[in-house]
Amino acid sequence: MSATLLIDLALAFSVLAAALWTVAARRAFEAVVGFVAFGLVLSLAWVRLGTVDVALTEAAVGAGASGVLLLGATARLGAQTLAEVRDQPAMALRIATGFFCALLAVALGWTLLNLGDPAPSLAPLAAANLAATELGNPVSGVLLAWRALDTLLEAVVLVLAVIGVWSVAPDGAWGGIPGDIQPPRRDPALRLAAQIIPPIGVVIGVHLVWTGAEAPGGAFQGGTVLAAMWVLAWMAGLVRPPAVSSRRLRVWVILGPIVFIAIGLLGSFLADGFLAYPAAFTKPLILLVEAALTFSIAVALVLLLVGPPKAAP
Amino acid sequence: MPPLAALPRFVGLLAVWVVIGGADLKGLAVGAATAAIATWFSLRLLPAGVLQLRPLPLLGLLLRYPLQALRAGTEVACRAFDLRLSPGFVPYAPVTAPSVQRDAFLTWSSLQPGTLPAGEDEVSGAVAIHALDVTQPVAASMAAEEARFARIFRG
Amino acid sequence: MNEVTIFGLLAAALVGLGLYGVLTHAAPLRRILSFNLLGGGVFLVFGVVARRGAGAGFDGDPVPQAIIITGIVVAFAATTLAIALLLRIAELRQDGTDD
């Protein structure tokens, strides 16, 4: 048995163990900790599957941002589970459910082991079209050129999620500052870290976007890092977001999708169609879209993590 | 913003860009713009002039650190094997008044052998230092480290 | 046996486990967590398919890989919305104004 196989097995067992813990833990807090661990080990599995782009996204979004969100929610929920004892399914029902879920897993596993050969692949096509985008990273090429519509819709989904989160605000709080007001001097250690780390994180986040054209990275990974840095400063009480009624804030959130759509429409007139790039300007336009997207993704993620407004303006 | 006071930060952040991204010319232009934005953010979080570092004492402190880390790690490792513990809190009143310098010293001391600051006492204002072995001279080593640490700041 | 086999089986197990959690947990937060495990399993299926499609000098088929990134971000957006609803419901219950 080779060393890489051993590593893969160890990784798979760690992911499965963290997932089991997440489902079986007694308290919500323990389950959330299990879930964060799940995301981190899973991101290593992505590296082993040869896709560092996904690994970065998983670590930043799946473990990092989700962890902040879920831990915050657990703390605020406290002992409230929002479930009654009578909501728990009976043992017999649980066993039956478990049986059918296991059956589904076995069927899926069997299918995955018996996929036809040779495997269908769009890799040669992606490689052939990559040259036109002048990018070195095929995943960025797919995200911003070939499947640009998916990426545009994804950016729009983030905007919709922000609208959704804001809309659960209590009536009286509409138009106020989003999120809890953080105590200005909660913890000296946190405050010090929030004074030193964010500028370094900004450099790392922008670099992830910049390098995404050639190497693993991109708008989503970099944008998440930028958002995390701002949220860190916010948690330490050093910065606060503008009110949700602020026009400036709203423009920031939609800037990315707007620029994307505008350049897409440009393609309708100057190139082959909507979201196609004029050949001579492909790379600069992609970089422009990516920069605007990064900014709006970062703002949207911050607003999603911070939550709806809590108090009147 | 005073441009000269921000220069060391800008240079430091640009250095971070070069370390993670290399120094090709096109990337460096983006890196400089990024470092400028990051410097602006840094100045918002920590105004210029609050932390004035003296390069040589700072270098001395950093060069001494690997030895301290080795001592700290070895001590914990030994105690993990033979479980010779008498854990507890030792109150320590830092000489430095509450400030960024003091916060920095406390974070620094949590990486030194045997000491872990665990928050201030509401009444006395002294910092409760948790130690694995309270029979060691914890307060004395904190005081020595604080004197050493204070030298890296100007003024 | 190779990484495709191992992570393919892991993906199947995660889908089953996540679905079980969604169906049997009564507390909404635990269902959200389980739903994300289920999602992780589905993404891993995509990842295995991408790995099988390695070629043209790439470690995997970049098209499914790009879709996974899109999926992770959309799943996160859905999770934030679910959590916001959950916290609001909890707030209303605490105020005793939910009738």
Place this chain on the structure above:
Amino acid sequence: MSLLADAFTVLAVLAGLFFLAAGTLGLLRFPDTLSRLHALTKADGLGLGLIVLGLMPQAGSLLGALKLLLVWALAMLAGATVGQMIARIARRESQ
């Protein structure tokens, strides 16, 4: 020369692994939360540092080695910060 560098890497990484294992042992054996934090901030920090030190000759360039050092510095800063925050809460709860 490269043999010497490889030997150094193996030794340093093994030493790092030893301290990580010792830190984990402390995490399991120490009696209270605050003592366990010592195991995490100090033994694991040293373990990670030795692994970084061992990998530096393998980085291939000065910038690569400095990048490893940057990772370690950020990990230490994060560890020291979180360690103090948990210590503060643990002390309040133990009182």
